[in-house]
Amino acid sequence: MALVTSVRDYINRMLQDISGMKVLILDSETVSNVSIVYSQSELLQKEVFLVEMIDSISASNESMSHLKAVYFVRPTSENVQKLRHQLANPRFGEYHLFFSNLLKDTQIHILADSDEQEVVQQVQSLSLSLSLSLSLSLSLSLSLLILVLSPFLTERREKRRSRSSVVMEIAAMTVMGTCLQLAFSLRISCVLCSFELRDTFVFQKLMYQHESGLFDFRRTESSPLLLVIDRRDDPVTPLLNQWTYQAMVHELIGLQDNKVDLRAIGSLPKDQQVEVVLSSEQDAFFKSNMYENFGDIGMNIKRMVDDFQQVAKSNQNIQTVEDMARFVDNYPEYKKMQGNVSKHVTLVTEMSKLVEARKLMLVSQTEQDLACNGGQGAAYEAVTDLLNNESVSDIDRLRLVMLYALRYEKENPVQLMQLFNKLASRSPKYKQGLVQFLLKQAGVEKRTGDLFGNRDLLNIARNMARGLKGVENVYTQHQPLLFQTMESITRGRLRDVDYPFVGDHFQQGRPQEVVIFMVGGTTYEESRCVALQNSTNSGIRFILGGTAVLNSKRFLMDLEEAQRISRSGSHMV
Template structure:
């Protein structure tokens, strides 16, 4: 309850101290923060008669001086500029400004200079810069969730914005909790390290006074980890209620868009709410498995029939006894119960149809065997059979091959190649390059934890015992790697070498509060593990957060991104350069020559980007940068020899230093490489010899894999706001 309560308290304080009719103005991010914890009826009780987006308010010029404007927005430069315009021409009687995070001094000065009409009554910071979907689970809903997987040289400014947004979200969580944590991070993740150090700098240096709260017996712990350490969890089909709805139908900000369900009648509502705060049945069953949900819904329907029958008797008596208050109460209660019954029956019925149509029970059993059990030969046969099954969808085939590759990456490259070929023939739009990219991002050499329980002796013993005793449910036997991490923290066995501390702030004793933030996104299966761990009363309260919520559908966003980008850019190009393009066409005697030139330039641009990603993929980002510097020197020397272009003394010295540096870099790489000199990415087996063309456009689809439920799956991998999460299969 801690996260939801914190956000609700902020909104209550924001609204109850301002009397009279109000308009609540939000931005594209705070609208999710508010809507997930506050209903429309509750806003009406606070005299909020209008809810608007800051973008639409900026366009409208209608005066509403009878309303008091309550702004709750993120302190971004874009929002400040929109506020500046609105304050210069105020439409409302009063303006109350609330920001969801830290406001910079320069932004305060900008707002003060713009408030010439003295319309602003107050400016405050209410730290609710996150979406509190569940009591102990939060997300930042970052659209650019894929950026952390790109090399820094590809988009350094985008990666910096990504890190800044994550740091802002983490800071808001601890300001809401009124705590300053000890910070640790996953050693194998550069992104986790960067975010951890920037967060520490904010809390202990730049804003140390703001985070100087009353000290407790033990400092809370912030652990920053990387989703790529556990690529398996997002790839699995889910069988608990909340996770299944998110995977099969879609769950965003605790709302389900039911328009995709074709069997609905036209008079049914477009969205239904699945919130543990507003729906008692969902709260009791959100972590239950699919079989138990069916039985519980049957009991719910039986109870509703009994209540409906009882209300009929009340209505009959009411004709003679005039018990209208009782009749009204019973009618309202029945209506609410009827809505809940209809909602859950509709969702479960639709999911049952999808499970049957996609043969998900058969697919999921193989997925669970790949994730939890050994036996490479049997696994290969099971995956091959499902790849040949016409009822299995393309996305399920891809996930099966990915799981097999993650589990048996080093055991039998020949069989893995055969599965790649089978996948390419059965599902042509998913090339083996997607799987290869996943292995490079999250393969066995990249993982910190014991992902498959075959490294640690204790995990091996546990798996053997489970094999002897059997499992209660073969579809939910997998436990995410996060469970092992929480177990290690509870027992005080989280190794410093794998999860180092930031700075000189160390943990004294066992923490009582732990915030685990996962870069790359979270899943509802992991959220369930956190809730169950908190229910054990271990003395530690865990809070789990991430950059996005992942499921297996996010890969499609990046898959079709190129086509959308073309349509989006076509209109601006025609508006800004249309006359020049037409003049250029007219200058050519034949339009075909102009078309060929334009098409050729596009092909050359694609080849350039393709080669850049190929170099980075085949070597390292540092090698790519060194090669770029060497290219400049070669261009200067060629221009000197062929065109006799003069160069200054400083140019010559610079070229010399560059050549020495490149030579020294090559020498160091040679000395560090064992045996025959070769780059770290040189193909070492048949699988890595697959043509690059099979990587399925690394610039787009490949990068999307991970944000596929990391991988198969709701934040991607080109620089687009619609990227995958896996948010990419992520």
């Protein structure tokens, strides 16, 4: 089933069983899930007249006893403490508490003790821990867990809980909650990972063994596969400029929880500086074009504009009362069409300006050569020329040097150092040592798999054949490492040395269903890759999730944060 449909059904059930006027109270994570599956008008139809964050509820003393409070939050200790204080001095007539994952017994006791006025009507755990931004349709039953490699930050210090362990705990809760959401049959039987990740998943294993009845779902002859992999295996994909619609919007403007904030674009007229929704669930044009390349998008938008002009022209020709009545009946759909046309024209126009201003077609061609083709000498000259180009932005210069370093870190250390020095002189905002830190974290010695297709004879032959055939679009020739991983799973050739089975169970043959979870975040390019793989009807269905949805800006910010933590940690030793 579709994950979006699953979450929508959960929330629909949650709201429709509570009659009367309601206030929906969310936290920073659940607000994302709700905004993806429900529009504001749809919430109004469910008698939700107010949506608040749990933090703002804590800061207010205004009584609203005529409203029923529907809480949908994570079962974190912080949220439970906030609820404890709010129940001690209730503002609403009734409280209905829904949590996005399993609630511990101790937390239930805390809530029960706080409800002295008996305003709580129900407490439920819904297990909605998966971010829906990259969800794809799939029905799964899970019985085998394989964990591979370590999180992006792996250092663990005594008497101090590191940021990475917190991230891993969230990731573990996400994966486990997803198992419940999609009715997985979960029996953890094999684990291979870093110390922190192992501890986290062992804790989850014990917790879910205690709640084993929750996972008593259907069994299948072929055990589906959950593969948890590390972002460091493929640091190239989040560094590349994108040329398909959804990924390009996220890269150049930003796409958060299916929303694009146009208010930061100063060149737009005031009436266009708004936040717009870009959702395949609510926008038919976007659904059919989200994976199309930029050139095709321009032509498709032109056709959409032409269609709208025909509709607008017919609406202007109102001569009778019947014509007017027909226009009034069709007005909501007309306004929706008008809004869609305006939205997509604005997005494509703004991205076209950015492409021209930053010379991204020139930059991207070199990026794709670095990611897909050989030739260290020519690559060095191309990167050097772009570093000297005044139109190339600082972030594009940085990404070019990073891509070159990842590809040729062992080839010519002298030329690599020359690029480091030139980057530092041309980009004053460049953080010293950031490229070197990337190599330390995700260089060839740290990666699993054949990222550039130059180690394995099969991959070398595949790349040669691909080069002889040519590619449809030089700007979209790159394929994420995830493509090779899915291809290996489909052919039953997933290497045990890269993804080893550990434990009592060993499955012969290939699974029918696979969920891939990326610790460190995944990208819209990889989401597109999964969608295309599922469309081939190979007999295996894939679903992709991760700890975040990355563009190059977010990836570099995470890298800088990791570098900062690493430096502060080294000073503590």
